[in-house]
Amino acid sequence: MRSWLILSVAITLIWRGAVAPTPLPSTPTCVNGATCVAIATPSTSSTGFTPGSGATVIRPRFSYGSEKIRGVNLGGWFVIEPWINPSLFNQTNNPAIIDEYTYGLYQSGSQTESILQNHWDTWITEDDFAAISQAGLNHVRIPIPYWAVPTANTSTSPFITGSWSRLLRAVSWASSYSISVIIDIHGAPGSQNGYDNSGQRLSYPQWQKAQENIDRTVQVFQALINEFTTSNWGGTVGVIEALNEPAGFHQDVLDATNGYWQQTYGVLQDYRLARGSQTGVNVDPTEIKMAIMDAFQGVEAYQGFLTPPGSQGVLMDIHNYQIFNGWQYVTNITQHPISACAFGQSISTFSTSNLWTYVGEWSSVMNDCALWLNGRWLPSLWETAVPGRSCVGMTGAWQTFSPDYISLMTQYFEAQITAYEEAEGWVFWCAPISLYLVYLTLIRSVKPDRNWKVWTYTKPKCDYEASPKTDLGFLLL
Template sequence: MRCCFWATASLLALGPAWTRAAGQQCRLQVNAATGADSGDSSSGTGTGSGSGGHTSASETSTATSTGASSTPTLAAFDYAKEKVRGVNLGGWFVLEPWITPSLFEETGNEDIVDEYTYGQLQDQDTALEKLTQHWETWYTEDDFAEMEAAGINHVRIPLGYWSVPLTSSDTQGYTHTDPYVPGAWPYLLKALNWAKMHNIHTIVDLHGAPGSQNGYDNSGQRTGNPQFAVTPTNVSRALDTMVFIAKEIGGMVDVLELLNEGAGFRGDDWASNIRQYFQDATTAVRNVAPTDMTIMIGDAFLGVQSWDGFLTSGVGKVIMDTHDYQLFSEPELERSFDEHVSVACSNIETLTSYAHDNLWTVVGEWSNAITDCTLWLNGRGIGARWDATYVTPTSYHGSCSSYTGNSDGFSDEYKTFLRRYWEVQTYVAEQVTGWIYWTWKAENADDWSYQRGLAGGWIPQDPTDRLYPNICG
């Protein structure tokens, strides 16, 4: 019998929606949340606008076998007909120095640059204390209530593999997480419950994979030698992690994203191994997941065109996640406001032509930022290309002071552009299945914060409101 690893106090804090059912090996049971499709999940196709493929059933509320209250119910989302309008919950379960710089500054150690070194280079008890405080406060139910009021229908929750409590009975591989500090799992459960309570669908995203899938701090480890895709034991650990999530809490997860931003650009071995991982993980998850749970894959920086014909039949519902930023290279930074808008519009043909014959397609990360000015956006201790403080020589484009940080310093012209830029990117993404903004909040980067955009007026309270209805002509 599997050991029960959730602390009683943590579970009680989640409220009556979370119950244990007898005979389930202490597995957390989530009832009436699967919205199971009456059809065979293996027979459909995760299609875009071309062939449809799936009929979503409404969820019904049922009592648990122990007589406890049922979970909040939420009608299944129809990705063939409805538009995803979402936000990422960045910096919560995978630390990023630019989102929460205070967590890193208070360590007093400039060598702590990511979540890996956060656990490695300071006392573990201290790290756990600080992280616990962060998990308890960075997002609360109030945030979910604000999102609901702003018309948000999805949240994407980045998660590190180290936060998923695998035991030896869940894997034939390793279970240790050193030097990462585990403990976020109960807070993920809270988030899933809050989302359902506020009519928001959830995407749980493997944002930090074993060995790092891209070498960026957003994978949990900033390194020039990421090892995820070229180390079989790391891939196996990721597979087991996906199976665990699907089996244990799949009933509360609408979409399970198998990997964020895998570095397909690192060579053919990385690209082919990521493809194989997606295939293997899809099969493994389908064997244990609720029948109506959707799977999401990413384009691995290769562009959606590189995935033509991939996972289009016999695997149930699948979504393609592609990310779009215009700020991490010199040519992008040189663009005028109008050119940023024009380039966004030019993406419509690529996205729609792929989605028509392949998978539903979501722009799963994008933002209002057009500079890399935000403190530590390129990594702790690394400057910006925009003002030529980057690690390699770049052109000087101007001062960073009026493009990021507190929006009180933003000009009216810039705020007007931010509204145009928000509208064009949502318009483009809604030509396919929709969008998920990065990120809901940041300590000191209003150009990246959906929450601050709402307060500042460049993001509308109703995401269907348009000041520029014909923005792409």
Template sequence: MLSPYFSQSDSLYESYGHLTFNKNGDEDFDRLREGSSRTYLDQEENDMDESLLPNLPQDSGFDYVNDKVRGVNIGNWLLFELWMDSNLSNALNSHLVNAPYPNAIIDEWTAGLYSDYNHASHVLRKHFDTWFTEQDVIDIKNAGLNHIRLPFPYWAFAQAKGPSAPYLTLNRFDKLIEACGWARTHGIKVWVDIHGVPGSQNGFDNSGRSGPIHWPNKPLYYTNTQYTFNRLATLFSQPEWKGTVTAVEAVNEPLATNSDAVKQLILKYYPWARNAAARPPNSTDYTSLLMVMHDGFLGPAYWENFFDERASHRVLLDTHQYFVYTAAEKKMKDSGRLRLMCAMQDVFTKSQNYYPTIAGEWSVSGPNGDRSSDRDLPQGPVSFPPGPNYPYSEGYMNFMSYGYNIQRATYEKGSGWIFWAWKNANALDWSYQAGLQYGWIPKDAGAPSPFGDDPCANYR
């Protein structure tokens, strides 16, 4: 059942500046199906002197080889995740239309299917205005952070959404531009991350639609993904964004381990996206924009020789590290989880030889939350502000302070990290803001660790 409120008249063509994208063409998708080899723009680059090689990672506005990314994800903003905000969930589910059961809105897709449009529009626009503001950017800067990663859905462009998907476009694109302007004002670097693509790349609610993975199944899904990337690359390669928006992430968390079709698609999509970032459609010169590729849960080692050396200079590798999901992790004591974190140091060190490698998502929460039987760590050097109004036990906060410092040291064996997430209204142990407030996260992300130069010394 589709919502009666979404547009039936989206054009398949859009002029954007001097560009016209024809979204009906599926020739590139057909070539992918035929298994054509990877191609890059670097043939021209290969003819150049090394000293003239255009736009290395440091030319993007941040030196991803020699400096450290320290950032936060702006989750649950332009693509909501209702587990992070029960107030938003309750507000959307309070005005259902033709819903099969109560609380039927669980993701962006069902919000379009079962919402009263006027009510949902009001609720979401208010959410966009309040969940993330310029004051947040100032607070991020004051916390010693230098990056934000902005999850962004393809349906923010009505032309990519098309006439049949029920997603609510609203003013998401305008809010993205506003946020990038705040970042530019306050000296914060931005990754724009295509977090949701047509058909879903992973079946998770954070793709916009929970359920089956359909992204690889239709040529138009791939073409609309390309359209979205081209729109972002074209805009953010303009001079006013140079040095602020440093990269566009091609797709968040494609589930390549569970779907060979997804795997085969990203093997072709990433080279295309690398080229589109380097030289968007109708561009006459190289940009300074980089392409971020997520590892597809295949692990950084899988990608070591995927791009040759010349092509790789435009690529950042994003890998997401969580220690909360598997049955084994849930059975561990805290010390076991710290050992898993420390074991990743060699992975980041090795991957750094091929690409600037960043933990683009991670957290400090335990898989069982504040369960006292998990605690087996000595009291660490971190002192918490005076209680007693802590959200968690001091033992759990002690574990999170260990986890923060150990993971920070681990990911800085590579090019750094971007925490998930800046804010979480429902689960404060997933919130960087809350960690700052209660002390398990330090006030300055760049300050020396209170655990010493090698916080993994006892956990190898």
């Protein structure tokens, strides 16, 4: 993912501690409207981790293609990024530390391990899952790096391992609160995009240059399939996303990526054959799926790729940040809601005719003003693209934003939700730095008359140029 966002880390205080954990329901009723089954918590998973507390939990059985994905990413948890986790980088007092790779390379291993273990245990807690559930959201997307997943290849240096047990705990929490999970391989060996969100910031990605890197990523995908298709998890993990944001604008990366999609689909197909699924018809709509990405090519580049009836169980994830390309950071910001609507129309067509498509990352931000969004020590393109333009009033605590700016962000937010539900739905980036519910306080500030208790989404006309004050009537928290 190409990360962004504008809200201050301090805003997370609004989110944290605001909602107490919800007691588990005594009957199999899902809070999010998904089809659920009550399953007694198993003793242990294949890794020795014990999901849940021994009580009966309500496991989500999400039906992709008929229900809308509404979720939030748990970013900055198992892959740290300077803009999301600035305090972790500031406390190193080392300007050479720019990503998680250098975080381990230039510090004492024991010191780094202690810091990261504390981070894994505190960045996201069970209270966050309770609050996400109470908001009516039905998904979390959890980014993980290759080095977090146990495979036969144990070489991970200089990365610090140990987050796997926390991932399993996270899935257990999701299960307890009837939240479906998308697990996203966010970082591959050698880096699939050269961005710091892959774990290693490079001038040119190296993942595609060694078959060993690709093979190991396939092993990670296989390990995730093996773990989360066991009865222990009861279908909580609905999708394994095979790789986040491969840099397909480089031809060698694109070629390797398309081959990798085929390899990982083979892993999924082997699993389906082993459990007796038919090859031509996906007989179980709640069966685990895989997701591929457009590799920055646009979904049109994947017309007919791994589509039914020849292939089954594949979804498309596409990310929509209108801040990283030239026209996006020089355009008038009032154009962003209009562009979101047009984007929704294009992915809706693809979702209907090719692969079910969801927007796995997006935001309401209209600039790259957040500190280190483009990488530690790198400047804002939005601020430097136009002489005299300033990020003042465009980032930091939302209470400093002008009413007009808040209103425009609200329109952009609403336009995107409208547009993305023309396809299969959306997963907001990210918690907890800009947590979805925190952002909704912006909407609450300009539309305080809403009942914030129940999700009753009604789709409006997606035309903010003609009707900039369209009221969605979606109700959260």
